[in-house]
Amino acid sequence: MSPRPARDTYHHGALRAEAAQAAYDLVVEGGHEALSLRKVAERVGVAHRSLYNHFADREALLDAVAERGYVQLAQPLKGAADPAGYVAAYLGFALAHPNLYRLMRSRPHATMKLKPALQAAVHLGITEALRIFGRPERSSAENRRAVMKTIILLQGGLSMHLGGVLDVDGDEGFIAELQAMVASG
Template sequence: MTSDRDRTYHHGDLRRAVLTAALDVIATEGPAALSLRDLARRAGVSHAAPAHHFKDRTGLLTAIAAEGYSLFADALAGAPDLRERGVAYVRFAATHPAHFQVMFQPALYRTDDPDLLAAKDRATAELRSGVATLTPAARTDDPRLTGVAAWSLAHGFATLLLSGNLTDAVGDRDPEEAFRLLAGLLFTPGGA
């Protein structure tokens, strides 16, 4: 039989349990509401236990950002062109709002973390590869600026969607379809 003391100090996957609890808190209350002590209580472990995996709150947020960028890169990888990468971007934000909130606030995490940098580089490469699918007329002379334009559209749309600011503009329309329409006004995939 397991005692309360054993349950407090032994957890099957404490790292995942703390990450999951943190993502729930961020999704409902924002990153500022995170407390390792509260997360330990939610996971049913001692208040010091999460520090063994994350060291501190910044370490936890770094792990969330790294996981977010990895999931993000995976979400972008299957998209055939820049427009669909933008749709995948919007879909990712809608399905992973807590990751999305943390990923784009570098003041919250350790920007030099190797796992974070590797995941971020992978996601950036996926976004940039979409620029190559554009017709020459839809690109600037600098592909990085074209990428910034596409990123601005997708990120802006996703941020407005998550904050509830597109409700009137999008109406009953599926947000992904609305994004496709907007992206089609600005970017033309190759061969189209």
């Protein structure tokens, strides 16, 4: 009996990373709704059951993709120097990666405490929001509310803009409008 030839698509020990990358690519290309473990397995060249050694289920794989998205979002937010810069960075990321952003927003917040890596990734962006919107003279609760107010405004605005509900002049007009809303308090 001759040995089976090695797969070109997957190297032993790298399946988790390769599957997460394949899932990320599939989400970016077509959204998370149609993502399946079978599609990911097909893309990396393994039987779909092998993925269960690395991900408990489809939701765990989606959490890994969302975690990567939150880490990516935090990068431009770190470069923001003021509220207008934060708004532009947040909205710019979401508009450039709409399928990834929708997946990120779909993760149930109530279960985040059970997913420490995902929770930590989400908090990267919240930390940047606190840096920009927090004030030392305010209480912790007041700063938390200021951040929540801004994020709710951005998420709601994005939902309406991506749904075609808002009458603004393209993405640039949308970003400028939300920057003005945030500046007005």
